[in-house]
Amino acid sequence: MADFLYVFRGGTYQQLSPEQMQKHMQAWGTWIGELSKRGQFKAGDPLDPGGKQVKGKKKVVVDGPFAEAKDLVGGYLLVTADSLDDAAELARGCPILEVDGSVEVRPIRKM
Amino acid sequence: MSGAAPVRGVVEHLFRHEAGRLSAALVRVLGPANIDLAEDVVQETLCHALETWKLGRVPDNPAAWLRAVARNRALDVLRRQKTRTRVAPELARLGEELAPAVDAAFTEDAMRDEQLRMMFACCDARLQQPVQVALILKLLCGFGVGEVAQAFLASPAAIEKRLARGKAALRRPGALADLADPVVARRLDAVLDALYLLFNEGYHGAHPELAVRADLCAEAIRLGRLLAQNPATALPPTFALLALMCLHAARLPGRLDADGALVPLEEQDRSTWDRALAAEGAQWLSRAASAPPTPLLLEAAIAAEHCFAPAFARTDWAGIVALYDALYAHKPSPVVALNRAIALAQLEGPERGLLELQSLAGRERLARYPFYPAALGDLHLRAGHHREAAEQFQRALRLARSPAERLHFQRKLEQTT
Numbered sequence: 001m002a003d004f005l006y007v008f009r010g011g012t013y014q015q016l017s018p019e020q021m022q023k024h025m026q027a028w029g030t031w032i033g034e035l036s037k038r039g040q041f042k043a044g045d046p047l048d049p050g051g052k053q054v055k056g057k058k059k060v061v062v063d064g065p066f067a068e069a070k071d072l073v074g075g076y077l078l079v080t081a082d083s084l085d086d087a088a089e090l091a092r093g094c095p096i097l098e099v100d101g102s103v104e105v106r107p108i109r110k111m
Numbered sequence: 112m113s114g115a116a117p118v119r120g121v122v123e124h125l126f127r128h129e130a131g132r133l134s135a136a137l138v139r140v141l142g143p144a145n146i147d148l149a150e151d152v153v154q155e156t157l158c159h160a161l162e163t164w165k166l167g168r169v170p171d172n173p174a175a176w177l178r179a180v181a182r183n184r185a186l187d188v189l190r191r192q193k194t195r196t197r198v199a200p201e202l203a204r205l206g207e208e209l210a211p212a213v214d215a216a217f218t219e220d221a222m223r224d225e226q227l228r229m230m231f232a233c234c235d236a237r238l239q240q241p242v243q244v245a246l247i248l249k250l251l252c253g254f255g256v257g258e259v260a261q262a263f264l265a266s267p268a269a270i271e272k273r274l275a276r277g278k279a280a281l282r283r284p285g286a287l288a289d290l291a292d293p294v295v296a297r298r299l300d301a302v303l304d305a306l307y308l309l310f311n312e313g314y315h316g317a318h319p320e321l322a323v324r325a326d327l328c329a330e331a332i333r334l335g336r337l338l339a340q341n342p343a344t345a346l347p348p349t350f351a352l353l354a355l356m357c358l359h360a361a362r363l364p365g366r367l368d369a370d371g372a373l374v375p376l377e378e379q380d381r382s383t384w385d386r387a388l389a390a391e392g393a394q395w396l397s398r399a400a401s402a403p404p405t406p407l408l409l410e411a412a413i414a415a416e417h418c419f420a421p422a423f424a425r426t427d428w429a430g431i432v433a434l435y436d437a438l439y440a441h442k443p444s445p446v447v448a449l450n451r452a453i454a455l456a457q458l459e460g461p462e463r464g465l466l467e468l469q470s471l472a473g474r475e476r477l478a479r480y481p482f483y484p485a486a487l488g489d490l491h492l493r494a495g496h497h498r499e500a501a502e503q504f505q506r507a508l509r510l511a512r513s514p515a516e517r518l519h520f521q522r523k524l525e526q527t528t
Contacts, residue, residue: 017255
């Protein structure tokens with residue numbers, strides 16, 4: 001077993017009706033609930049858009065990121081899986097894919 | 112960081128119903144001229160909730176959370192001085208008092224009243240009924256354009272047009288009257304008619320999917336209950352409509368079988384009926400009965416007889432025929448006469464029913480109504496006239512308006528061979 005980070009980007013909800021939004025949220029609940037039942041869910045949080053970036057040797061603090069909506073990171077999840085392939089397979093069940101979003105699957109490096 | 116597994120607890124249709132409540136509050140705060148802005152704020156609020164809740168946890172009181180977000184967004188809009196005077200001149204004068212005024216619009220009582228005001232504004236006589244009902248579904252029930260279109264088997268483009276026409280009327284100054292305004296009392300009948308239309312679209316409509324239809328019935332009942340809660344509209348006609356809707360909707364679960372075919376009352380499994388809704392209907396009926404009978408009240412009384420009969424064979428047919436007689440005196444329509452004849456046939460036999468049906472007043476107006484030949488077919492079948500029964504069911508089949516009706520008449524036709 002190894003740990004993996006899911007990074008969620010994009011996903012547009014503006015065109016959904018209230019009922020569709022609720023169904024979408026329930027789909028997330030079901031997906032994360034199943035990960036959790038199998039003991040694969042470790043942590044996860046949504047991220048606010050915007051924030052600050054600290055850059056360079058001068059340690060300049062600037063506002064941002066101002067990425068395009070489809071590139072903006074909206075949240076992350078920490079899961080355990082047997083392999084990278086297994087983690088990617090699990091990510092295929094993520095509801096964000098239904099609304100034009102993406103999941104980046106990254107193995108956490110072991111010491 | 113959230114280490115524990117998220118717990119999800121959101122009541123059914125929360126987003127949709129809160130959308131209706133928030134729209135009402137926001138139109139109050141931003142002014143009816145800014146109905147589109149109000150709808151945008153609702154949509155942003157719900158998107159924000161979805162983004163926040165999907166990976167985290169749902170707050171203990173999701174409705175209160177949504178209201179707080181919408182309230183803050185409304186304040187942001189109003190505080191941008193430039194827009195404030197354009198948005199809501201009466202609020203612009205408030206200055207520092209702005210926040211309490213906005214808060215007042217988001218209380219439970221205020222949102223209930225606002226929804227009623229909106230309901231009455233939607234039922235302006237200058238708007239056609241399909242426009243009124245589309246507005247109600249969009250603004251008060253939180254339906255998306257696609258869902259309104261689906262409910263009416265119309266195209267989204269056609270619904271967009273209807274909604275644009277309706278919203279233009281709502282933007283007119285004075286479109287949102289106070290509940291104490293005499294216009295409210297005068298318009299109650301129009302509001303009840305619109306709710307009844309919404310209910311019937313669910314109950315008798317051609318939409319093949321039972322879930323969609325049950326939703327429409329449930330929404331009509333929900334809005335009817337809102338009317339019954341307010342002293343200005345808690346009147347016998349409101350109770351009579353609510354009684355009728357509850358007593359019909361209680362039997363909705365037994366109306367279609369697993370194949371989607373219409374199941375006649377005689378063959379319905381009465382254990383599937385919603386007893387709580389039937390009991391609620393009976394309560395509304397007793398409150399409505401304090402006033403002189405109206406067609407709706409009599410129809411509700413007939414529905415109650417069916418709802419509480421322990422079995423089809425143990426239905427009080429004499430009582431039902433008497434109610435149909437009273438209904439016919441108020442509303443001499445051929446459909447009422449048809450239903451009376453069907454009840455009479457239960458009481459006095461199929462030959463008597465056939466005699467009534469064949470000489471039915473106004474039967475030429477039933478030329479496209481499939482349940483006229485279907486009723487004739489039923490009685491011929493019971494009387495043992497198989498050839499005549501087959502002819503009538505074939506006619507019914509040609510007139511069927513939905514897959515549910517078609518399947519049902521098909522099966523009846525098969526019984527004649």
